[in-house]
Amino acid sequence: MPNSRHVAIIGGGCAGLSAAVALLERGYAVTIFEASAQLGGRARTVVVKNNNPPQKLDNGQHILLGAYRETLAMLHTIGVDEKAAFLRVPLQISMQSGRTKTEFSLKSAHHLPAPLNLLFGLLTCKGLSFAERAAAIKLMLQLKRSHYQIAEDSALAQFLIGRKQSPKLIQMLWEPLCLAALNTPIAKASTRVFLNVLRDTFTGQKTNSDFLLPRLDLSQIIAQPASRYIQEKDGVIRLNQRIHSLTVANNALGKESFNLVSSKESYHFSQVILAVSPASAALFLATQPTLKRAYALTQNYTYQPIYTIYLQYAAETKLPEVMTGMTKTPGQADIISQWVFDRGQLCGQNGLLAVIVSAEGQHQNLTQEALALQVAQELAQAFPSLTKPLWHKVIAEKRATFSCVPNCNKPSNKTAQAQLYLAGDYTYADYPATIEGAVRSGIACANLIANCLE
Numbered sequence: 001m002p003n004s005r006h007v008a009i010i011g012g013g014c015a016g017l018s019a020a021v022a023l024l025e026r027g028y029a030v031t032i033f034e035a036s037a038q039l040g041g042r043a044r045t046v047v048v049k050n051n052n053p054p055q056k057l058d059n060g061q062h063i064l065l066g067a068y069r070e071t072l073a074m075l076h077t078i079g080v081d082e083k084a085a086f087l088r089v090p091l092q093i094s095m096q097s098g099r100t101k102t103e104f105s106l107k108s109a110h111h112l113p114a115p116l117n118l119l120f121g122l123l124t125c126k127g128l129s130f131a132e133r134a135a136a137i138k139l140m141l142q143l144k145r146s147h148y149q150i151a152e153d154s155a156l157a158q159f160l161i162g163r164k165q166s167p168k169l170i171q172m173l174w175e176p177l178c179l180a181a182l183n184t185p186i187a188k189a190s191t192r193v194f195l196n197v198l199r200d201t202f203t204g205q206k207t208n209s210d211f212l213l214p215r216l217d218l219s220q221i222i223a224q225p226a227s228r229y230i231q232e233k234d235g236v237i238r239l240n241q242r243i244h245s246l247t248v249a250n251n252a253l254g255k256e257s258f259n260l261v262s263s264k265e266s267y268h269f270s271q272v273i274l275a276v277s278p279a280s281a282a283l284f285l286a287t288q289p290t291l292k293r294a295y296a297l298t299q300n301y302t303y304q305p306i307y308t309i310y311l312q313y314a315a316e317t318k319l320p321e322v323m324t325g326m327t328k329t330p331g332q333a334d335i336i337s338q339w340v341f342d343r344g345q346l347c348g349q350n351g352l353l354a355v356i357v358s359a360e361g362q363h364q365n366l367t368q369e370a371l372a373l374q375v376a377q378e379l380a381q382a383f384p385s386l387t388k389p390l391w392h393k394v395i396a397e398k399r400a401t402f403s404c405v406p407n408c409n410k411p412s413n414k415t416a417q418a419q420l421y422l423a424g425d426y427t428y429a430d431y432p433a434t435i436e437g438a439v440r441s442g443i444a445c446a447n448l449i450a451n452c453l454e
């Protein structure tokens, strides 16, 4: 009979890693099986070898929030120094257009407690009329009174129009926040989940709304320190070991356990956390009659892409801000670029800009060459001092996150099969696909195991 205090974790993304850390802290043994050659899953660093010299780039520019309580606690546990890992900035949004003009800017008043910090920011923001600022403040006050709850979930665009938010207010404030937080077009995004994010960001401590912008590459912040911590505590990490099948076996005493089979070996465990994406989880769940419901829920998910366009300019190139929103001017054709990050100011990658394009859109019909060219042109219009990029690299994560649509019914961490648990951003009930959702799901699985055995 396998040791009941030794847990198999299938998947070494943020969910699997946080489950491992939480279990090791409680004195359990863990083995992580990861299909790829590195840990980190959708939050990882890749080495682009055809650049000279080879470049280390994140699979996508990530932003964390001060409200990511469990993620920050986990990073502390595994020895990450927050000051070295992140630039922490109080919420500020600056939207630049192709007319080289700042169309909108908002700075939260970080000397005030939440939510006054945001309300003051809305009152004094630039680029909106007094009536638009008043409508945004009124909505935030209504939401606060209703504890950010709504009776019926609906698409966010519909909700905002119903609350008298003008097209410009939606374009400058709500839509960029929706894309950044939910990675889902505002016409499809869940109002309820968006309000959950607003609640966690704008209630409680004022630092909850801080942006944490990585100063190091993602693997240095998550995968590498987690790997060191897990191995120091005698956890086992098996890279390049895709688990192909997971079956339930009965021993002579009628006790159930699991057989895990990879391309290399087979293993026997009495507790398993399946910490993979919903599409990968479905492959395992489909084979177990008891797991029909969880399987059916994984079939509800559709996915949204995130494209990151890296453009390398001359090393002395510097943008006015580390993070700038891109928007169109009234009457101008739609633009593709949404946010641009100056990686030189952030991580010392001088002259490297990372442009984020969240969610589905026309840009998916372009070749990577054409996309990079178009984005470079948009940047040159907004920042005329930019010259021609020296090189570019497009990283297209086609299934970056699940589509965060209204009334998405999510599977729970506990399954109908005893001792089999589901972790992953898609299981964290009230959140969009985020690092925090993934981390919380891993901790929830660790708690379920500990509560069951202790």
Ligand SMILES: Cc1cc2nc3c(=O)[nH]c(=O)nc-3n(C[C@H](O)[C@H](O)[C@H](O)COP(=O)(O)OP(=O)(O)OC[C@H]3O[C@@H](n4cnc5c(N)ncnc54)[C@H](O)[C@@H]3O)c2cc1C
Pocket: 010, 011, 012, 013, 014, 015, 016, 033, 034, 035, 036, 039, 040, 041, 042, 043, 059, 060, 061, 062, 063, 064, 241, 242, 243, 244, 275, 276, 277, 280, 306, 307, 308, 397, 399, 400, 401, 423, 424, 425, 426, 433, 434, 435, 436, 438
């Ligand atoms: C480009 C991009 C930008 C993003 N930006 C942000 C952001 O700014 N802020 C934010 O909070 N979130 C962001 N996210 C979302 C965030 O990265 C994810 O929500 C989070 O990393 C998901 O973690 P996870 O552990 O649930 O899943 P994953 O990271 O997908 O981990 C699953 C792991 O399981 C492994 N696996 C799959 N099948 C098997 C198998 N059969 N056997 C063994 N291993 C297997 C996979 O290789 C993978 O490593 C972004 C995501 C992307 C892609």
